[in-house]
Amino acid sequence: MLRKLLPALFVLIFIAAACGDSDDDEASTATTAGEGTTATTAAAGAEEGDGDATTTAAGAAAGDECPNPATGEPIALGDVTSYSGVNIFPESANIAKLVFERYNCNGGVDGRPIELVSVDAQDTAEGAAAAARNLAEEQQVLAFCCSGSIVNCFTNAGYYAENDWEVIPGVEACADATNVHPANTGPFLPTYHMLDFFKYDLGAENICFIGLNVPLTEFFQTVVIPTWEADSGSTVNQVLIEVGEDFTPAVTKLAADGCDAVEAAFTEPDYQSFFQIVDAQGLTDQMDFGMLTSGYSLQLLEAAGDTLEGVYSNSEFEPYTGDPAAWSEAVTDYIELAEAGGEPLTSFGQGGYIAANVVITALESIDGELTKESVNEAFKNVEYETPFLGTPFRATGSAVGIQPNTTSKVLQVVDGDFMPITDWRVFPLPAEQKEAGGATTTSAG
């Protein structure tokens, strides 16, 4: 009898929950810092938010010295990030929240605090779609920003475009989306920059590319690489590997094909496996390897150890490693903020930092009332200069495609640290630079 009632009970519970949630006027915030990130000491399985508005773990630190707390009506901004599931990068939104908190403690926007409202995308397309709609339609946020996700842009670009949202994420993997203006550069340009680096700076003749068989790779193969090949006059040997496959055959093929330089497009864990095998096969000295910004991670460095020595990487933002004397104030500030808030140092966090600052600039530029229209208009037209980026951040109007950020730097792992070795690489590389063998200098921002 009870067993028959159970499904009915389930249904009733959900209906009750649904009604309860929709007129919940507290902005619910999903958990922020601390879920299992190695740099923090949060216990595994720490409580997720109970539906109350929770503040970040770093709230205490900033809150102690909150000189001018903003107490007006909160400016609600939406964040569609995956906080649970397999591929989660919460640092972007977490850092953004830290930036906002500090800003709120210094007066906010005319006394109004900025509130980043998160809904978990759960690392699925359906989840990202539901999260965006929830924030837009139920929680009535004014704009979206500061997320770090793979699924968000991909799934929601169309939705954002149709509903006139101008989104400024921290880090997204968009192929080409008119309404989404992430702080990161990728995926087009970093690959392009690395290929340039291999050809002009290292003088490689046989350049190879290896990537995973995921949907975005088609973009690499049909747009990025052919464009570079046309611009440079060289061909790129491409190897694709299936998700979950052993890397040994692919690595063997790269060796057999006589590659001088290999650009690898993976996520963090796959870089680890890849270089493990490269090292085991003794190829580290035989060829040069390059990673995208996803590989620029201290966690990866720690986990991969010696196998990463000598490998090049790309950073779409000002590097937070290398010689501290070379760091700009922005980087120093980012590092301090992250450490105070217990967040690991990753490029995702940097993206969130930049996005948050862009957003603040945009909001401050608005005369008059803050409505969805005025905020999104401001997001669309905002311009923000920072040593974090090679060129000023312009949501629209950059020379190449739609990405606001068109520059990156190349680094190399030297003695267990990522050392910047070039200045900002721009697109396209000026002819003089090509002839002079690129710009291989250790650089400041």
Next chain:
Amino acid sequence: MLDLAVAGLSAGGTYALIGVCLVLLYRVGAVVNFSLTFGPTLAVVAMTDFLGVWELGLWASVALAIALGTAIAALQGWVMATLFRESTVLIRSTVSMAMAIAMFGLATRIFHDEPRFYPTLFKSLGRDVGGVVVTGTVIMAFGTAIVTALAIWLVLSYTRIGVILRAVSSRPVTAELMGVGTTVLIVLVWAVAGALTTSGLVLVAPTRSSIPNMVILIIPGLAAAIFGAMRSLLMTVIGGTVIGMIESVALEWGAIGNYRPTISFVAITLVLLWSQRKETWSEAR
């Protein structure tokens, strides 16, 4: 092409080992264990914490990880032996699917998918073959697979306990009535499979480095077991090796090489169709 064939051994050894464990569980435990790689994955990722956070030292961490994987498998076996003693193979296999889902959720929730340091064992055993380094890991994985297959074959065919195990698998209740401790035996078999799979994953973890990449091994493992028709351990080992090699060599095949997973699917389908070609009817009589 030789170098790619040798390179394929790297994955092949793992597939063979997992396949052998699957066949063991099918023949004795009467279950197709879809969750075989999930518990051991959890144990191997936990090992990184034993090493890094608890600082237990390499071999202590490895031993603890294997113990954990064994314990998880034993628990699964106990559930199977008590709650599902009289079920069909299909039911038990479905239960294993449910267990896989639960363990995957548990693993990602506790450990997340961030870079962890997986120690490489047996570095010194690596050998150069045809221009490709066959790492100590690969040799050990293969060695384990072959030794395990041999041991299982010997035990099941030639020892008294092997006869008992086979009785337990086909008629557990009857065996029970004859005084055989069914539960203990089934738990034992699950524990053995768990220990072996965890050992295998400990070996290959550095080349797989993430939870999804480790659990996904169940699919080629199943393919290897199917090669052996869920019965022949020798064919399972061969099957795993062949699948690994095909995946590797196919990289040379240009356009067709783009469809390597499809090749595996076609290969095991053809093998199965051939081995089942006389089975016109589902029932024996």
Next chain:
Amino acid sequence: MKLAERGSARATALSPDNIRRLTVPTVLLVIVGVFGVLAPGTWPFVATFGVVQALLALSVGMLFGRAGLLMLCPFGFAAISVWVVLWFNVNARMPFLIMALLGALAAVPAGVLVGGLALRLRGVNLAVVTLAFAAAITAFFSRHNFPGILDEVRVPVRPTGFSSDRVYFLLGFVLLVATGVALEWLGRRRTGQAWRAVRSSERATAAAGLSVPRVKLSAFIVSAFIAGLAGSIYAGQLQGSVDVRSFSALLSLGIVAAALLFGAQSLSGAVVAGFLGALIPEFCRRRGWAVEYPQILFGVGAVHALSQGGGGLSAVFPWRKPRLSTRVPPSSPASEPDTGASSGDGPVLEIKGLTVRFGALAALDNVDFAVPAGAAVGVIGPNGAGKSTLIDAACGFVSYDGSIFLRGDRIDRKTATARARAGLRRTFQQGRAISELTVGDFLNLYCSSRLTTAELDELIGFFGLPPADQPIVFIDVGTRRILEVAAAVASRPVVAFLDEPTAGLGAEEAAALGEHIREIPARFGCSVVLIEHNVEVVANVCSHITVFDFGVVLARGTPEQVLADSRVAAAYLGEEIEPVTEPVAGGGQ
């Protein structure tokens, strides 16, 4: 005449009993439908995922629950459909419903491919291959992206006028309910009955004159179509922004587990499976709970629930519990001899030089056997003599050397199904009445043209069977064998082979059945070959008996002749005997 009978059948469909059965599912559907349309906020958007997952669960559940085939690639079929829908959407936009239909149809060839594999692969073998297929499909669509997903501007998929989330949910929900109803309807027709038959026993299905390959393929075609429809709705749901990772093999496993757990062979079970799968993650999203917790809970809960039915699945969510019939069985009709086939026409079935080998063992060795028209003949012999093998060979269930003529036509090349259709029917020694069916459905299945109610009643009354709506699962073993006999003769075959029909019956019942069997040739116009150990019955029923021993004919003749033969007695007692080599007697008197 037939129309009136069908009318009365419909009247019983609306009986209070049936209305009670429909109440819970109907209420469930209404609740879900109303919720999806009227719920506040973005719940309707989420509820549409429930529709998608319900259809996927239905595709798995109907295949397993109705046809006994385990398919682990529902998302694979759906992915094909999504690809096709998006291709049309980007390249040749049509009304949404047409694109959706095309998408669902595109999944069908994949269903045929996988279904073709099911002809030789069974149980977990089939399941594993479908899982490999699921992985292959995901890899394929990773390489060949869904059309339009990398485009700057996405072409919306939803039909104009249905772009609001609520209205689109309603559209999807209506499609879901329509699919479920259509499936139920199909389930009551011959196709659906045949699925149940295949699930129970492939041999019994073939013996009913049904082509097992065709039945399995039909099940896969319907399943793939349903999964494809799910994909079409999903494509519209996300307006073309689909991610190939949503179709992974692991997620397919999740759907399968949910489908089996909630009994998704029926619409209500599928709805529960699908909507829980969609609503629970949303619930977690709103509460800020990690999505893995319900995953873990589901896994653990599924294990627990599966263990409840003694490990059986149908006991968990008994949407379709068989109910005892309340009807009074029809009385035995008056004995009216039918216009039976005239005797003395020459044998209807001739077997010449039949040899069947199992390895080195000759189960039958150069046997000649003839069945006269309009007669009941018996076959007796000790165990292992080859009696059942004789039936297997004659009916096409085992390969043999020699030739068999049915009414003068050589039938050696015909499959078991074809022979059954041509008029060779049989029962099985093990008893293969299909327990998933009712008495009436079972009898109808074995008849190539549907029996009228009158014919059904006559059959039931003659053999003394339970009422037509009694589920076979409630019938005892002995009565099931009688039922099999009735099914064998229901289609008025040429020859009915009855393999030990009185096993499991008491002496009185056995004698009564024997009487009925004796009347079969006159009443149903067919010959009977009766294999029996019960010598009394054989002696009473049959006009001619053949004795087998060790695969050869030992003796032939009338019951008196044969039973008086000392060699026959010796064979039963285990002494060695010389086989007889006399020519085949024609009419068998």
